[in-house]
Amino acid sequence: MSGEWRVGGATALVVLGVGGVIWAAFTAAEDIIGARTWADAPSATWCALLAVLCGAIAVLGSRILARADEWLDDLPAKSYLPSVARFAGVALGAVGAVATTGQLEMRIIAGAVAVAAVVFTVLRARMLRSEIVETRVERARVDALRAHGRRVRAEVIDAEFTGVWVGAMMLFEVTAQYSARSGTHQVRERLLTGVDDAPVVGGTVLLWVAADGSAPADVLMETDPDSIRHPEPSALLPVVDPPLPRRPWLA
Template sequence: MNGEWRVGTATGMVVLGTAVVVWAAFAIATDLIGAATWAHAEMVKWWLLLAVVTGVVAGLSAKTLHRADEWLDDIPAKSYLPSVAWFAGIALGAVVAALTISDLMLRIVAAAVAVTAAVFTVLRARMLRDEILSARAEYARVEALRAHGRRVRADVVEAEFTQVWVGAMMLFEVTAGYTTRTGAHRVRERLLTGIDDAPTVGGTVLLWVAADGTAPTDVFMEPDPDSIRHPDPSQFLPVSDPRMPGGDAIS
C-alpha cells in the first residue's frame, strides 16, 4: 500500500470510527431518556459495545496518522492531520445523530456539537494546508541548496537540546562555525537527529550553503557521519518518576 492509500485509509478510519462513537453516545442518551434505570434501557449495552470497538479502531488509526510524514513528504511531523480527522468525525457523527434521534433536545445539542466541530475542522484544515505548503517550500529550498550550493564541514560551538521529540528523533539548536576566504562565520540552525547521533561541542556538522558560503543567509544543516558523538546521550531521555523508598517491599 503506497503512502497516499495509507494516509487516506487511516484518516477515513479515524473519521468513521469517531462518527460512530459520537452517534452511539447520542443513541445511548436517547435510550436512557424515559428509562428508570440503566437496566431498563435495553439497547445501551449494544451501543456501548459498538462505541468501544469503533473507539479502539479510531484511536489506533489516529496513532498511525502520527507516522504520516513517513509516508508522504508533504506532511510534516506532528502535523494537524490527526486533529482534522478527529473533529471531522465528531462533526459527522453529530450530524447523523441530529438527523436520526427522536428526542428534540438531544437533536438540538447534536446540531450544536456538529456546527462547533465543523468550525474546528475547517480551522485545523487551514492550519494543515499551511503546514503542507511550508513543508513543500522547505523541501524545495533544501533541494536547491543541494543542487547549487556548497557543502562545508563546520565545527559545533554550541549544541542545545530543545526538549522536543519528534517520534524517536530529537530537536537540537546548533551553533556551528566555519571559515571561508572572507573570514570566520557562524550559523545557528535546528538539527533533527536520532539519539545516537546527538551533536556535541567539539564535533562537526555538514552545512549546505548558498553560493560560496561567504554570506550564510541560506543554510541547511545535517549530521556529519564522520563527527564525534555526544559521550552520554542517555541524559537527554525523559526522566521517569522515582520510586518511593521501600516500594518494592510493599505487597
C-alpha cells in the same frame, strides 16, 4: 500500497471511528434519559460496545497517521492532519445523531456539537494547508541547496536540546562556525537527530551553503557521521521516577 492510500485509509479510520463513538454516545444518552430503569434502556449496552469498538478503530487510525510524514513528503513530522480527522469524525457522528435521535433536546445538542466541530475542522484544515505549503517551500529550498550549493564541515560551538521529541528523534538548537572565502560565518539552525547522534560542542556538523559560502542565512544542517559523539547520550533522556515500592500485603 502507496503513501496516499495509506494516509487516506488512516484518515478514514479516524473519522469513522470517532464518528461512531459520538453517535453511540448520543444514542445511549437518549435511551438512558428516556428510561425509568436500566432495564428499560437495552440499547445502551450495545451502544457502549459500539463505542469501544469504534474507539479502537480511531486509535488504530491515529497511530498510523502519526507516521504520515514518512509516506507523504508534503507533510511535516507533526501536522494538523490527525486533528482535522478527529474533528471531522465528531462532526460526522453529531450529524448522524441529529438524523436518528427522536428527542428534540438531544437533536439540538447534537446539532450544536456538529456546527462547532465543522468550524474547528475548517480552521484546522486551513492550518494543515498552510503546513503543506510551507513544507513544499522548504523542500524546494533544500533541493536547491543540494543541487547548487556547497557542502562544508562546521565546528559546533553551542548545542542546546530544546526538549522537543519527534518520535524517537530529538530537536536541537545548534550554533556552528565555518570558514569560506568571504570570511568566517556562524549559523544557528535546528537539527533533528537520534540520541546516539546528538551534537556536542567541539564536534562537527555538515552544512549545505550557497556556492561561495557567503549566505549563512540560507543553510541546511545535517549530522556529520565522522564527528565526535556525546560522551553520555543517556544523560539527554528524560528522567523517569522509579516505581514506588509495593506494599507487602499487595504483593
